[in-house]
Amino acid sequence: MKTFFEQFKFDAKRLLIRNFSFLFFSLLMPAGFYLLFTKIMISGTTAELSKLKLSYLGSMIIYSGIISAIFGIASLLKADRDEGFLCYLQLAPAKAKYYYGSLYLLIILVNLVAVLILQTLAVLLNSVKLDLYQVLFSILIVGIGQLPMVLLGTCLSYLKKQETLNVVSNLIVFPLAIVSGLWWPLSIMPTWIQKVGQVMPTFFANDLLSSVLLGNQIKTGNIIGITIWIIIGIAGVIVTLKLYHHRGWSFNA
Amino acid sequence: MREIVNVKELNFSYGNKRVLKNLNLTIHQGEIVGLIGENGAGKTTLLNILLGLLPADQEIKVFEGKPGQKKARQKIGSMLQGDIVLANVTVTEMLHEAAAQYFRSKNVTELLQELNLQKQADQLLTNLSGGLQRRVTFALALIGNPELLFLDEPTVGMDAQARKMFWQRIQALRDLGKTIVITSHYLEEIQQTADRLFILQKGKFVFQGTFQELQNKDKRTIIHFKTKLAIKNFQKLTAVVAATQLEDWIDLVSDDGDATLRSLVPFLEEINNVSIQRESLENIFLKMTNRMETLA
Numbered sequence: 001m002k003t004f005f006e007q008f009k010f011d012a013k014r015l016l017i018r019n020f021s022f023l024f025f026s027l028l029m030p031a032g033f034y035l036l037f038t039k040i041m042i043s044g045t046t047a048e049l050s051k052l053k054l055s056y057l058g059s060m061i062i063y064s065g066i067i068s069a070i071f072g073i074a075s076l077l078k079a080d081r082d083e084g085f086l087c088y089l090q091l092a093p094a095k096a097k098y099y100y101g102s103l104y105l106l107i108i109l110v111n112l113v114a115v116l117i118l119q120t121l122a123v124l125l126n127s128v129k130l131d132l133y134q135v136l137f138s139i140l141i142v143g144i145g146q147l148p149m150v151l152l153g154t155c156l157s158y159l160k161k162q163e164t165l166n167v168v169s170n171l172i173v174f175p176l177a178i179v180s181g182l183w184w185p186l187s188i189m190p191t192w193i194q195k196v197g198q199v200m201p202t203f204f205a206n207d208l209l210s211s212v213l214l215g216n217q218i219k220t221g222n223i224i225g226i227t228i229w230i231i232i233g234i235a236g237v238i239v240t241l242k243l244y245h246h247r248g249w250s251f252n253a
Numbered sequence: 254m255r256e257i258v259n260v261k262e263l264n265f266s267y268g269n270k271r272v273l274k275n276l277n278l279t280i281h282q283g284e285i286v287g288l289i290g291e292n293g294a295g296k297t298t299l300l301n302i303l304l305g306l307l308p309a310d311q312e313i314k315v316f317e318g319k320p321g322q323k324k325a326r327q328k329i330g331s332m333l334q335g336d337i338v339l340a341n342v343t344v345t346e347m348l349h350e351a352a353a354q355y356f357r358s359k360n361v362t363e364l365l366q367e368l369n370l371q372k373q374a375d376q377l378l379t380n381l382s383g384g385l386q387r388r389v390t391f392a393l394a395l396i397g398n399p400e401l402l403f404l405d406e407p408t409v410g411m412d413a414q415a416r417k418m419f420w421q422r423i424q425a426l427r428d429l430g431k432t433i434v435i436t437s438h439y440l441e442e443i444q445q446t447a448d449r450l451f452i453l454q455k456g457k458f459v460f461q462g463t464f465q466e467l468q469n470k471d472k473r474t475i476i477h478f479k480t481k482l483a484i485k486n487f488q489k490l491t492a493v494v495a496a497t498q499l500e501d502w503i504d505l506v507s508d509d510g511d512a513t514l515r516s517l518v519p520f521l522e523e524i525n526n527v528s529i530q531r532e533s534l535e536n537i538f539l540k541m542t543n544r545m546e547t548l549a
Contacts (some may be wrong), residue, residue: 083337
């Protein structure tokens, strides 16, 4: 346990406290988007607006999760691997298990902070009312709902070139946010995009979170959807790791 | 003496390209082994296999277990090519992080003193020069207080002073009974330090033994002297295979030093500052790898 805490302290300092760009993209950008879409670019009746403020709150929480997972996990893992740090840990007695544990915990904590920041903004600036049940369930949904994205980010980190990773990450994050209805309502999209969007992991997480925030009934389909994506993500990581192990761990082999 | 590493008939390929061919290797406790070879000879691949970073099906024992096993990892320190230069991390933080991975790690402050890194303790790794980053990588190899060290090109990028300090540390580790496997392109340093040499050429060992044994295989002697006479007077002396002149200085490379010296007697009045040298590891290595001829 001591090794894990040392690892966590080390990673929190270098990846979070001293890494402004990561904090900006994971916490400040979604908060900025939330204020932009709910304070400036708005129209509709009072009832529609209060619904928008709640559903958009959920969307930006999920969007923050995608950014941390794809841009965060993928590039942090890749940078550490390219620097030979993962290879060094692989040769240490505990291998890299504490490292992975610490990194994933850090990303989840960042997202939980994002949840609290966005909800605080919603309450203070948009007069949104949230009870403790909604806050706690939001945290739970974010913790579980972002797992498929974290696993996908882990797979992407094994891409050979940083440039490829940047392109692939952008090709995933922004289209995924759009087709999952995180930026604009899915109903304004063409039918075929709606069909694609409705099977994406981010759609399931967003729909589930919206249900909690709007006080609607939770759909079992969303939970099943997230579970299936988690299984797919785990399978993806196992296959990627097997391929990588086959090639060898050393960064200069 | 206790066997630390034992490799039998090791073969290894990257896809269809066979890079290690039928290697046999035994390393005993307390030995310093120099692994030398041209770029691409297979040195790094061999180290990576011994560390368990590359899979190998053949029978390989490191601390009586397979490479990469937890028990062995606790006793091994490694310094691979390339330095770990993490962003936003100071030297001390990096060493504390590494120390937390081992049960019987060294004290970070003491290690910083040992390697003369106290001034850099609170500096970010990214702000250090290449030579200092290499020294931190050496510290990371030592932090777990290992019994066996694998050092791959450890002195690349270090200045002369840092290299001197590095080899002094290696001598001190030898005195503590540590086993060390080093690859380096600074053959003069390997020649002075290694107890045994393994020369790899195109994936095969072409020599295993002490430097003395290697020198005995190579009878060549270099006779160096100062003279005003022209080089043509010496080119046809007994057993001389090559002669070079730089201003008043002449080097004769001889296959039989005694015979050449006897044939120099008629010129004794005309020559001075005579010195006789055996071939250095670098020259023997270059000859073994057929580069001497190419260069000539």
